[in-house]
């Protein structure tokens with residue numbers, strides 16, 4: 162660690178590259194709870210007991226949300242297998258905590274309380290699922306935790322979701338309402354309902370499903386006699402998390418904040434780098450949670466994401482998260498729909514002639530001649546794809 166005596170407005174010329182720049186305060190307050198950084202654990206196996214919570218805290222998590230605790234342990238109903246890395250994502254058919262409520266109270270939450278207190282960070286119990294269960298679990302664990310996250314994805318009716326939130330609110334602690342992936346319009350309506358029921362913040366979102374994956378590389382037997390689904394659940398159905406979920410979560414966050422400005426939202430879905438986290442903040446999130454990346458890469462990921470985020474903020478010249486929070490959302494709201502086609506802005510000096518743009522332009526508006534892209538603006542349909550295909554910064558958006 163490098164220490165600085167320079168005034169906090171000056172950045173060290175390169176320390177952010179090392180991920181140790183102490184000049185940006187990453188601590189955030191959400192629903193009255195102060196987190197040492199905005200990268201929290203998400204309810205999942207990486208926080209399935211006190212010992213794993215200890216590892217997450219040591220790995221740099223800014224705050225802890227436990228695996229979802231319910232009145233009954235999930236065992237013996239957990240399908241096997243129930244976790245799989247698939248191309249482009251992650252699928253699970255895991256349920257809530259396999260540990261009984263009594264075990265959380267007698268042991269796991271005591272360990273979790275001790276390690277989170279020592280680190281000075283909040284401990285939030287994820288509680289599920291029906292209102293009566295939420296009330297029982299919240300009552301049993303209230304003395305150990307700083308707040309509750311109510312897992313609402315299992316409930317179908319928004320009236321039940323509101324009742325579950327009210328059940329957790331009885332204990333005088335902040336309540337985060339965690340929604341599953343919902344379609345447009347429904348998202349904002351349900352979010353409003355749970356906020357009116359007393360939710361202090363929203364967690365967006367749970368994994369998406371059900372989905373089906375057949376993994377040939379792992380499961381196709383040598384003799385090709387049969388293939389199998391990656392999950393041991395009924396029909397092999399599971400729930401999708403990781404990179405693809407980020408786009409769904411971001412859409413939901415943007416929709417919610419455009420309808421209910423000011424409600425604190427914790428973004429969760431596919432966050433594995435500081436850049437993913439920054440995107441969530443840009444659409445208005447106040448903090449993020451990490452599940453899949455922590456399962457796949459280990460508990461050090463929380464601190465790594467926080468350091469990468471800090472480095473990105475420094476690079477952007479931001480002094481705090483507040484400088485960037487909601488920037489993209491404000492732009493989206495003010496610009497409306499863009500219908501006018503405009504060709505990309507081309508920087509020939511950066512072009513290396515790789516042909517990726519030419520290959521992908523369905524309108525024949527780019528060709529590579531003598532190792533350089535040549536743009537035909539008259540044929541350009543303004544689809545935008547080439548800008549995202551160019552790896553060398555030679556094509557930039559015109560807007």
Ligand SMILES: Cc1cc2nc3c(=O)[nH]c(=O)nc-3n(C[C@H](O)[C@H](O)[C@H](O)COP(=O)(O)O)c2cc1C
Nearest residue numbers: 203204205229253312366367402403430431452453
């Ligand atoms: C194996 C696994 C178990 C999970 N268990 C829970 C759970 O008990 N309660 C809950 O609210 N969400 C649960 N989730 C959802 C995650 O908390 C998170 O919302 C989702 O995976 C998206 O984040 P990610 O893309 O970082 O994984 C689980 C996800 C996975 C992959």
Ligand code: SF4
Nearest residue numbers: 522541542544545547
């Ligand atoms: S914006 Fe679309 S149509 Fe225009 S050059 Fe790029 S890929 Fe072709």
Ligand code: SF4
Nearest residue numbers: 512513515516518551
């Ligand atoms: S993708 Fe970029 S670098 Fe490659 S040919 Fe097109 S403009 Fe040039």
